Amino acid sequence: MALTLDEAKLDQHRTAILEALDNDDLDIIANLFSDELAVADIAHLLESTPSRLRAALWAFVDEDLQGEVLTNLNEDIQQSFLSRMSAEEIVETTADIESDDLADILQQMPADVSSRVLQLMPSDNRIEVEGLLAFPEDTAGGLMNTDMVTVRADVTIETVLRYLRKIDLPDPLDVLWVVDRGQRYLGSLAITQLLKSKPNVLVTSVMDQRIDGILATESEERVAQIFERHDLVSAPVINDDGLLIGRITIDDVVDVIIDNADHNMMSMAGLDEEDDAFAPVVKSSQDRAVWLGINMATAFIAAAVMSQFEASIAQIVALAVLSPVVASMGGIAGSQTLTLMIRGMATGHITRANLSWMIMRELGVGLINGSLWALVIGGITVLWYQQFSLAFVIATAILVNICLAVLSGTLLPFLLKSARIDPALSGSVILTTLTDVFGFLTFLGLATLFLL
CATH class of the missing domain: 1.25.60.10 (MgtE N-terminal domain-like)
Structure with missing residues (x-):
């Protein structure tokens, strides 16, 4: 071929x-x-x-x-x-x-x-x-394969070379795994090191102990992080007793990285990364109908909030015109934070240990951007409607909603993960609902208090 x-x-x-x-x-x-x-x-x-x-x-x-x-x-x-x-x-x-x-x-x-x-x-x-x-x-454990070569630490390089000539070698083969008589993992012996070492030298004196065994129960995301962080081509897999049971190779890790990227992108639209792009129309329609139904339900939640302020909207028509601006600004700010958090969690850079720092950082970003765009939108409102009180209300609502949105975007992935729910799949829908509800409540509530 x-x-x-x-x-x-x-x-x-x-x-x-x-x-x-x-x-x-x-x-x-x-x-x-x-x-x-x-x-x-x-x-x-x-x-x-x-x-x-x-x-x-x-x-x-x-x-x-x-x-x-x-x-x-x-x-x-x-x-x-x-x-x-x-x-x-x-x-x-x-x-x-x-x-x-x-x-x-x-x-x-x-x-x-x-x-x-x-x-x-x-x-x-x-x-x-x-x-x-x-x-x-x-x-x-699901990623590993058992096609590997193990050698004992107490044998010579010459013995290892004779052994390799007698067996079928797996492909790819960059290292040999060193074990004791009980099959416990001790370290690795790179093929390059094997070829450079003197025949009478013991394996234990030239083996590398820097590559730790990966527990079979470790998640595939964590495996990908280990490979990326240490530039590995292959890695040993061990059980809870430290026994070597398999190896993971870089080709499987590349698949994990691609699958996770596809999953995060497709999940935000409620789709499965394994969906067939050329599937029959009826099947594709069925798959997408569920997500459309979920979005419809969340849209009605936001509509129900707006309906509580029908009297205010009837008296000041500008409220109906400007409400989507408040909700949209919060939605964009929240989505930016949510995307950053999901990526950071996937790469292992953001954990519960630095969550409080991320909250303060994102709130700081929210305050700066919220203040900036509150002034801009307030100014536009004055030019449009010549009402300083309305401009003050919408500017305040923009600032509050953006801050609430970035706070939600920061905390939501951790809350969903704690509930064993995929943040990439449901985070955007929940966040959109929250920012719409917060936006309408803040803007229409403030308008009802100060303008009527």
Whole structure:
């Protein structure tokens, strides 16, 4: 197979394949798939092809590559192909993929199907995969694979080299993991250090103890932070007793980083990062209808608050015109803080230890920006309505609402996380509701007190 193509070349191939499908010219498709497309390219093409055409393209994927292609597909499309296979076909298709990838696939399948697949697997592979399935897929144990090389600390470099010549080496291989006789993790031995060391030197004298073992129960976000902070290519995974049970490689961590970025972006619109962009209209409509319903409910909460001031609005029509300005300014200020907090929590820079400092910082930012824009909007109101009292009310409401918004944006992610709710998924909706309610209450309440 060829190296992965660049985006422009891939677009040309996609166009050629779609035209060949329209013209029923199957030879062109077969040639492209067999000669030029790498596994990642094939997966990309399948993901960017309308769902009704994917089954036709799947038939051109070499049977020896289908398992690898499946691991590169998003979950919706991956499961759509697997749902058409029998358990026996799934076992055959996934026979050559890494055990951690297979475990991820099985966790997305119905329990009865995954159980049947496990029963049909060779016993050695089944035991290995079942060990990985014991951990949730979003933990270090779910990310790890057991394909690694361990050596003891009390042997010589010459012994290690002889051992390596006799076994099948995993790919990639940048370090060997050093353990004691009880399989407890002690440190690492880089391949470069192995090659530079003298044959009669003991492993214990040249091994590196700076890489700590990652607990299997550690979250995948924490794993990504460890890799980023220490520039790791691979890392050992240990259980609660300190026993080495697997390793995590950088390719899996890159997937975590991309998935988390996709999740945060898509969740703000109530969408799933694994959603198929080419899914049928009815399915996409159903997925999005729920989020629209939630937003409708929150909009009615804000409307209910406004309805309490109908008499005030009826007497001063300008209140109805200016109310959205107050709510909008608070919403933007709160969203800026919320986004900053979610990113900081994801990278590990913002924790409960420095939360109080963040609160004071964001309130300071809110006071400065709130004062600035209160003056600007107050001035515009004077020019527009020639009422200094109305300008004072809206300026005060802007200042108060922006401060309340940044305070909500700072605290909300921590409150949601404590309640085991994803801040990226629900934070923006809750924050928008709060800033609308605070804005209307502040502006209309002050107007009722001072203008009527």
